[in-house]
Amino acid sequence: MSITGENLIGASAVRGTGESFQAIEAATGEPIAPAFGGASLEDLDRALTLASEAFGTYSETDLETRAKFLETIADEILAIGDELVERAMAESGLPRPRLEGERGRTVGQLKMFAGVVRDGAFLDLRIDPALPERKPMPRPDLRLRNIPVGPVAVFGASNFPLAFSVAGGDTASALAAGCPVVVKAHPAHPGTSELVGRAVQKAVAACGLPEGVFSLLFDAGRIIGQALVADARVAAVGFTGSRAGGLALMKIASTRDVPIPVYAEMSSINPVVLFPGALAARGDAIAKAFAGSVTLGAGQFCTNPGLILGLEGDALDGFVAAAGAALSETPASTMLTPGIHAAYEKGVAKLAGHAAVKEIARGKPGAPTAGQAGLYEVDAETFLADPALQEEIFGATGLVVRCADLDQLSRVLASLEGQLTAAIHIDETDHDAARSLLPLLERKVGRILVNGFGTGVEVAHAMVHGGPFPATSDGRTTSVGSLAINRFLRPVSYQDLPDDLLPAPLKSDNPLGAPRRVDGGAPAR
Numbered sequence: 001m002s003i004t005g006e007n008l009i010g011a012s013a014v015r016g017t018g019e020s021f022q023a024i025e026a027a028t029g030e031p032i033a034p035a036f037g038g039a040s041l042e043d044l045d046r047a048l049t050l051a052s053e054a055f056g057t058y059s060e061t062d063l064e065t066r067a068k069f070l071e072t073i074a075d076e077i078l079a080i081g082d083e084l085v086e087r088a089m090a091e092s093g094l095p096r097p098r099l100e101g102e103r104g105r106t107v108g109q110l111k112m113f114a115g116v117v118r119d120g121a122f123l124d125l126r127i128d129p130a131l132p133e134r135k136p137m138p139r140p141d142l143r144l145r146n147i148p149v150g151p152v153a154v155f156g157a158s159n160f161p162l163a164f165s166v167a168g169g170d171t172a173s174a175l176a177a178g179c180p181v182v183v184k185a186h187p188a189h190p191g192t193s194e195l196v197g198r199a200v201q202k203a204v205a206a207c208g209l210p211e212g213v214f215s216l217l218f219d220a221g222r223i224i225g226q227a228l229v230a231d232a233r234v235a236a237v238g239f240t241g242s243r244a245g246g247l248a249l250m251k252i253a254s255t256r257d258v259p260i261p262v263y264a265e266m267s268s269i270n271p272v273v274l275f276p277g278a279l280a281a282r283g284d285a286i287a288k289a290f291a292g293s294v295t296l297g298a299g300q301f302c303t304n305p306g307l308i309l310g311l312e313g314d315a316l317d318g319f320v321a322a323a324g325a326a327l328s329e330t331p332a333s334t335m336l337t338p339g340i341h342a343a344y345e346k347g348v349a350k351l352a353g354h355a356a357v358k359e360i361a362r363g364k365p366g367a368p369t370a371g372q373a374g375l376y377e378v379d380a381e382t383f384l385a386d387p388a389l390q391e392e393i394f395g396a397t398g399l400v401v402r403c404a405d406l407d408q409l410s411r412v413l414a415s416l417e418g419q420l421t422a423a424i425h426i427d428e429t430d431h432d433a434a435r436s437l438l439p440l441l442e443r444k445v446g447r448i449l450v451n452g453f454g455t456g457v458e459v460a461h462a463m464v465h466g467g468p469f470p471a472t473s474d475g476r477t478t479s480v481g482s483l484a485i486n487r488f489l490r491p492v493s494y495q496d497l498p499d500d501l502l503p504a505p506l507k508s509d510n511p512l513g514a515p516r517r518v519d520g521g522a523p524a525r
């Protein structure tokens with residue numbers, strides 16, 4: 001498949017007349033052909049007109065057609081073949097096995113949502129039959145279903161060029177819900193975006209869906225993204241990126257005439273609590289696993305374990321020494337973009353320049369755009385006194401906070417902003433202490449995990465990849481896993497509608513065979 005640098009607007013490929021830009025090879029800083037024509041505001045208008053026109057039809061597609069569409073996107077992505085992996089490697093600097101794995105995750109995610117759609121439980125069908133004889137008041141016939149919210153704007157993330165990008169989790173869940181999607185491609189991987197966008201475009205045509213179900217727009221600046229969020233035709237936004245970017249989009253969305261939700265995943269340092277029993281039993285193994293997690297993908301994971309909490313003592317000293325030794329052997333890794341590398345360097349310099357912060361280890365130095373790993377430590381009182389020490393450093397650096405006792409450790413946890421994950425490392429002897437921290441962790445994070453690290457999110461039904469602000473803009477949701485579909489649905493109740501006016505899933509003979517909760521009972525088909 002050739003990459004042309006065109007915007008994909010419905011069924012058309014259109015060279016944008018906005019500012020043009022090229023992808024940059026992450027490892028060398030060299031431009032990669034072709035040039036991408038940035039979308040104009042007219043291109044955006046056309047994409048949103050088509051999306052609005054498509055919404056009525058697409059929102060009422062039968063579940064089998066919608067599920068088949070998601071599976072066809074998955075098949076078309078696989079059909080691109082190695083060109084997709086090669087292009088993503090060049091644009092992101094991420095290695096082949098990681099990108100092959102990410103492609104598998106992307107395809108698996110689309111297929112999981114196909115299953116969710118076929119199952120029909122996401123419609124949350126409820127029927128409270130009329131009780132005309134009820135005293136003192138009769139009850140009306142009430143029927144509820146979830147409907148899609150409308151066209152959704154998705155911002156591709158730089159750090160997962162496949163699984164959180166053009167056909168990633170936000171797009172898959174919005175399409176599964178029945179919402180057309182307009183993607184603003186991340187400028188760090190435009191070629192990868194176009195390849196995937198063309199795969200989605202083919203799937204739209206192959207499934208006979210209205211062309212406006214999907215469009216893909218390029219812009220290396222901010223005009224198109226801001227206009228997209230401001231446009232009255234957009235009903236919700238999915239975003240993964242910087243805190244500044246997420247906040248800017250939230251502000252635009254909340255000051256529109258009709259405000260809309262922005263589901264933004266922004267910044268998280270993912271605390272790891274090392275309990276004494278676990279450290280005494282296997283401190284070296286935990287240290288090695290930590291070094292692997294914090295340096296994974298050059299540390300460019302929102303689940304990166306950036307903060308380690310432990311109790312002062314020999315066991316923590318041993319962990320710090322072993323983690324430092326492992327990290328100092330780690331080669332520097334190419335980062336996604338020169339800008340992200342520069343931000344990482346700045347963050348590390350700020351941390352290292354703190355008077356009370358001590359360097360434990362640096363990884364091996366590398367090429368100018370490669371991120372050098374780092375491990376630092378600080379005492380808990382200093383950490384508690386300086387909120388700047390909990391700012392996300394997006395890259396392979398961790399900060400160990402030495403706590404005097406469990407009480408101080410829980411004060412450190414209580415001081416943290418909202419997080420995506422918290423990991424606790426425990427042995428049998430640590431269970432009582434761990435149990436005492438769980439209520440606090442539940443209030444702080446979206447996912448609590450034991451004896452592991454948060455990197456490598458499972459795409460599953462019970463997954464929460466979310467968390468209180470600023471991990472995300474709305475801690476009631478997730479951007480990974482089947483629950484993500486709920487972000488793009490809203491419930492409608494139908495009172496006393498005659499059967500022939502009811503939507504199919506709620507008609508008395510249940511023509512869809514979808515599970516329905518009748519009179520508060522368990523869902524049944």
Ligand SMILES: NC(=O)c1ccc[n+]([C@@H]2O[C@H](COP(=O)([O-])OP(=O)(O)OC[C@H]3O[C@@H](n4cnc5c(N)ncnc54)[C@H](O)[C@@H]3O)[C@@H](O)[C@H]2O)c1
Binds near residue numbers: 221223344394
């Ligand atoms: N926590 C995470 O998961 C995560 C992931 C990626 C990046 N980051 C952070 O973000 C930094 C920059 O990386 P990035 O380029 O991926 O993120 P970014 O937020 O700068 O950009 C993400 C997308 O949003 C758009 N955008 C950003 N600000 C905007 C604005 N004000 N108006 C309209 N559109 C806007 C960009 O054009 C891009 O398409 C990194 O150095 C890192 O600190 C965090």
Ligand SMILES: O=CCCC(=O)C(=O)O
Binds near residue numbers: 159300302457
């Ligand atoms: O960067 C954000 C997503 C992280 C993730 O999906 C993972 O750790 O697998």
